[in-house]
Amino acid sequence: MLTEEQVLQALEPVKDPHLQKSLIEIGAVKEIKIKKNLVSLKLAIAQPGTAEQMQLQQEVVNAVKNAGAESVGLRFEKLADEEVAKHGGAAAEEEEGKSLLDNKRTTFIAVTSGKGGVGKSTVSVNLATSLARKGKKVGIIDADIYGFSVPDMMGIEERPKVVGQRIYPVTRFDVQVISMGFFVEDNSPIIWRGPMLGKMLNNFFNEVEWDDLDYLILDLPPGTGDVALDIHSMLPQSKEIVVTTPHATAAFVAARAGAMALKTEHEILGVIENMAYFESKLTGEKEYVFGQGGGPKLAEELQTEVLAHIPLGQPEIDEENFAPSVYDTEHPIGKIYMEMADKVIGKIEG
């Protein structure tokens, strides 16, 4: 079994990103619990709840796992101001302004669905790239905590740069991308509780260097649970797009997501019916594999319009520009997304 000594030794080279001193030297380790090979740590650092913490948590997990832990749980708290000063740092200052939430120019569009697997992330990614292809400055936040798929879908391998307190998004297809998945270890199970999730999202608004966005697309967790509701409430100014499949029951479930949008007073821009039909390449005939009518029914219920019926179909994958879920502008589905982007721009910019 791993000992406390070994854990401390493993942490010796890891530095507090703000103070640039070893966690051990600044007395950051406030608690160590070891159960078999599960290690849980409480760490006091100069600037918890910030980009610096995100940068650090990965280093700590790696160091302790390299020492033999199977799983590492972390809790962070603020290192006392005297300690911060003693080790050469300035007391944490409130981040100055520059929150995306204050930028009047930016329109937030949350993409939601009643349940998982209906294509919400695919729609978010393609809406974002199409808006960018129309010349708009666009960002996307992948906040779907049940599966961070946006980086994979867009073929992103790099991670954002973290410089001091600022996070620089990764740019792909002219879209500025931030995903929670950038800050967690591959496949590591993470339990997101409301406050932690809210804090992460707030960081994405306040600490990411977004370049003067016209549109910010938010890929939200599916469903109508507490987490989804919390996020919706955090974004009072957001508009919303609801994704459904054509099946009547799918639309019924999506209606609950839509009702939640109305409760939070978000304007619903429209409904997208995804996987609407399959079009035969040979005959051009449409087959309604997943039923029919779900989109229009949902739009009627939410008193909005159907922005697009998107058929089944895969993007052509270009080896050089590998992005498994981004449709080209020449692809029939890519064209539908471009028309949809026009509709969205028309609705917002008049």
Ligand SMILES: Nc1ncnc2c1ncn2[C@@H]1O[C@H](COP(=O)(O)OP(=O)(O)OP(=O)(O)O)[C@@H](O)[C@H]1O
């Ligand atoms: N129009 C389409 N034609 C073919 N495949 C599609 C289409 N839309 C989405 N898909 C595929 O369906 C799967 C689910 O899509 P996606 O991940 O976008 O759904 P989601 O609603 O975001 O799911 P989750 O909430 O579970 O993340 C993916 O494999 C995606 O490539």
